Amino acid sequence: MALTTLRVFPVAVVTILAVLASSAEEHEWHFDPAQCRYALGMEDGTIPDSDITASSAWSDSTEAKHGRLSTGEGDGAWCPLGSVFPSGSEYLQIDLRRLHFLALVGTQGRHADGHGQEFARSYRLRYSRDGEKWITWKDRWGQDVVSGNENTYDVVLKDLGPPIVARMVRFYPLADRVMSVCLRVELYGCLWNDGLKAYTAPVGHVMQLPGMSVYLNDSTYDGSTEQGIQFGGLGQLCDGVLGGDDFTKTKELRVWPGYDYLGWSREALGQGSVDIEFHFEKPRVFHHMQVHSNNRHTQGVRVFSKVECLFKPGILQPWSSPALTLPVPLEDLKDPSSRPISLPLGGRLAQILRCKFYFADRWLLISEISFLSVSTTFLLMPSSFVHPSLLQNPPPPPPAGLPVAKDDSSNTAILIGCLVGIILLLLAVIVVILWRQYWKKLLGKAQGSLSSDELRVHLSVPSDNVVINNTHTQDEPPPYPGSPPYPSLSPPVSPPMPPSVPHYAEADIVSLQGVSGNNTYAVPALASSSPGADAAPLPELPRQCLIFKEKLGEGQFGEVHLCEIESPQDLPTLEFPFNVRKGRPLLVAVKILRPDASKNARNDFLKEVKILSRLKDPNIIRLLGVCVSSDPLCMVTEYMECGDLNQYLSQRVLLDKTGPSHNTPTISYPALISMASQIASGMKFLSSLNFVHRDLATRNCLVGERHIKIADFGMSRNLYAGDYYRIQGRAVLPIRWMAWECILMGKFTTASDVWAFGVTLWEMLSVCQEQPYSTLTDEQVIDNAGEFFRDQGRQVYLSRPAVCPQGLYELMLSCWNRDCKVRPSFAYIHSFLTEDAMNMV
Known part of the structure; x- marks a missing residue:
């Protein structure tokens, strides 16, 4: 079954999966458009070349098929023949073959390994649901020109507000003068599963309240309007945004009162009901309709008293008779809150529905209408696919707690609908099983195609404009070629991800499972010329020399133990990171991989060994040796006697100038500044090798007698489980330390490590007495990342610690700059802390 307001699943997910989602724990009917942001296949090739066309092309090497985001085939982009005039008649067209809900688009110029100079500073979008009628996209204020690129290499993501439902999309590059332009693009959204292609409704009215006018029109409707009727389009009744209790307050910024609702006055309409007609692509079996209505009866607004629906199985077929009448018990609706009303439709077959909503007061306000339905395509599947044991499962009930209208028609229709629902549910189970097997097989193939030194991390995207930088300097990691399919914020990908994990971009970084399940260091695949590429193999240490002290933590694939080596001098192959006093044991941390770990985990463990063996710096935890001749695999690193910095500082108070009082x-x-300087020194070393840590925090710094060293044990320790945010049971992310582009786009660079350093410095100057953003929930931290992205001055910064001088706090603020390019380098931070900060006391 599908929801007319759309489910958030990637292209490969069939419509029937929406049933499982709707019949699961919460019976959530309408979709969340904020999560419908999967890349639809330009970059990763899911969209074939044959579905990418253009009005013209400069040459064969710049034809339409080369207009894929972040790819460099041919001459690096689609370039139209001749110059683009300000009017913009040249276009690049993408045919998605099926209706999709589109939430944002991405554009890029022609970089061509630094040789390209062409890009579009602005463009227009036109879209079509049938290939015949083309509609120009406009924002909520009527502007149809979209801001584009400022250079050839950055990817600019434009949030489509309002979003669109379309099968075909055209990009028309614009120019303020006659000039050559080139374009690469990606579309982000998800499949429009329910097939609603238009609805017809009366134009909304204006409500006059003391001191304000409330405009209850369908302002995003993309059809036609004649004689007070809107037809042939879609708008706010199916955009997934539910209006609140107070209809004068909207969820969108800078819009007018009443924006979230479409509303009618019984007096202005001149009749006792509102007629709304729904047109679908193909016939469907309808089980429920859900209407989100306002009920602020203190201002003359109530939900409808009843609804009457007619069904037309096909365009040329007559309307069903009699109408299905569904009364709504108004005695249950004394609460002025807005609410969804569930209406059983009895499994009726229709391609067109016409419903009359009867007034219960002077005004009727509706924010969203969604359907629980299934395409008749699934009814044609062979019955032999249905397992008899599944016939006992009843169809899912309507959402709990919703007002349910009563069906005045015969119980026969309901019985038939239940039987159809049972059959469809069985088919859904079969489809899910087949779908999972297909993706599992495809994932295996994709992983097998990757080289041993290269894994991919899949990211995700936010709203409005986002710029993804694809260049690098000496202070930054190499470029992150994106390949949209969902999170860390992008969608179709290589390797493909399950629908529960959005994928909007890719980064070519080594991301190892290791012991914790997602190890800390992320690095570009090192060339043979990279520093330390020819590092000598690590010594094999005898296991019997390791004396267990305590368990530090555990992860998905293994454990971390604190051990001692009693007589390190007796191990001539052991390379000490520092002089060990005679007769004194050496503390070490031992990462142990579980013997039953997967082959991928074992390979990643050995890669991590190879990577860590190259990190030789006084402020980086050193890898001393390995035990890999037999299971379980172990790596032995140094450990500092005073433990991690978070625990070390949280047990201390800042020394007052008057001296200790307790x-x-x-x-x-x-001392704090000295510690921070050492951390900056270690990070300067990592950044010089283009290593990206991704989890810099006090919990990942170890304290010795004279040294601070950067480590990566924090994620595996239960003590710090609260510092990590779990995404849908999979990845765990230290979101309170992450830059906004990491949270929203999954873009990890040296600049994002600088952001994390600013948070780490804040922790230190607060002597680790509280978690960063302790007054915010995890969800509010993510929302705050969105405010950094929108850059409207509403983002929340960590406050200045009491001991922190203003100059040092300004350094922190520069680490949290929205523009990653202007954040300070670790070289500058280290210099500042060693030379300037001490003078600010």
Whole structure:
């Protein structure tokens, strides 16, 4: 079954999967458009060349098929023949073959390995649901020109507000003068599963309230209007946005009161009901309709008293008779809150529905209408696919707690609908099983095609404009070629991901499972010329020399133990990172991979060994040796006697200038700055090798007698489970330390490590007495990342710690700059902390 307001699943997911989602725990009917942001296949090739066309092309090497985001085939982009005039008549067209809900688009110029100079500073979008009628997209304020690129290499993502439902999309590049342009594009959204292609309704009215006018029109409707009737289009009744209790307050910024609702006055309409007609692509079996209605009866607004629906199985067929009448018990609706009303439709077959909503007061306001339905395509599947044991499962009930209208028609229709629902549910189970097997097989193939030194991390995208930088300097990691299919914020991908994980971009970084399940260091595949590429193999340590002290933590694939080596001098192959006093044991941390770990986990463990063996710096935890001759595989790293920095500082108070006043251990401001300087020094070394840590925090720094060293144990420790946000049971992310582009786009660079350093410095100057953004929930932290992205001055920064001088706080603020390109380098931070910060006390 599908929801007319759309389910958030990738292209490969069939319509029937929406049933499972709707019949699962929460029976959520309408979709969340904020999560419908999967890349639809330009970059990863899911959209074939034959479905990408253009009005013209400069040459064979710049034809339409080369207009794929972040790819460099041919001459690096689609370029129209001749120059583009300000009017913009040249276009690049993508045919998605089926209706899709489109939430944002991405554009890029022709980079061509640095040789391209052409890009479009602006463009127009036109879309079509049938290939015949073309509609120009406009934003909520009527503007149809979309801001484009400022250079040839950055990817600019434009949030479509309002979103569109379309099968075909055209990009028309614009120019303020006659000039050559080139374009690469991607579309982001998800399949429009329910097939609603238009609805017809009366034009909304204006409500006059004291001191304001409330405009209850369908302002995003993309059809035609004649004689007070809107027809042939879609708008706010199926955009997935539910209006609140107070219809004068909207969820969108800078829009007028009443924007979230379409509303009618009984007096202005001159009749006792509102007629709305729904047109679908193909016939469907309808089980329920859900109408989200306002009920602010103190202002003359109530939900409808009843609804009467007629069904037309086909365009040329007559309307069903009699009408299905569904009364709504108004005695249950004294609460002025807005609410969804569930209406059983009895499994009726229709391609067109016409419903009369009867007034219960002076005004009727509706925000959203969605359907629980299934395409008749699935009714044609062979009955032999249905397992008899599944016939006992009843169809899913309507959402719990919703007002349910009563059906005045015969119970026969309901019985037939239940039987159809049972059959469809069985088919859904079969389809899910086949679908999972298909993706599992496809995933295996995709992973097998990757080289041993290269894995991919899949990211995701936000709203409005996002710029993804694809260039790099000496201070930054190499480019992150994106390949949209969902999270870390992008969608279709290689390897393909399950629908529960959005994929909007890809980064060519080594992301290892290791012991924790998602290890800390992320690095570009190192060339043979990279520093340390020819590092000598690590010594094999005898297991019997490791004496267990305590368990530090555990991860998805193994455990981390604190051990001692009693007589390190007796191990001539052991390369000490520092001088060990005679007769004193050496503390080490031992990462142990479980013997039953998967082959991929074992390979990643060995890759991690290879990577860590190259990190030789006084402020980086050193890999001392390995135990890989037999299972379980182990890696042995140094460990600092004072434990991690978070625990070390949280047990101390800042030394007051008047001296200590109690027995609690103290720490001075100069000592904190010295520690921060050492962390900056270690990160300067990592950044010089284009290593990206991705989890810099006090919990991942270890404290010795004189040294601070950067490590990566934090994720595996239960002690810090609250510092990580779990995404749909899969990845865990330290979102309170992550830059906004990491949260929204999955883009990890040295600049995002700089952001995390600013948070780490804040932790240190607060002596780790509270978690960053402790007053915000995880969801609010993610929302705050969105405010950084929108850059409208509403983002929340960490406040200045009491001990922190203004100059040092300004350094922190520069680490949290929205533009990653202007954040300071670790070289500058280290210099600042060693030379300037001490003078600010």
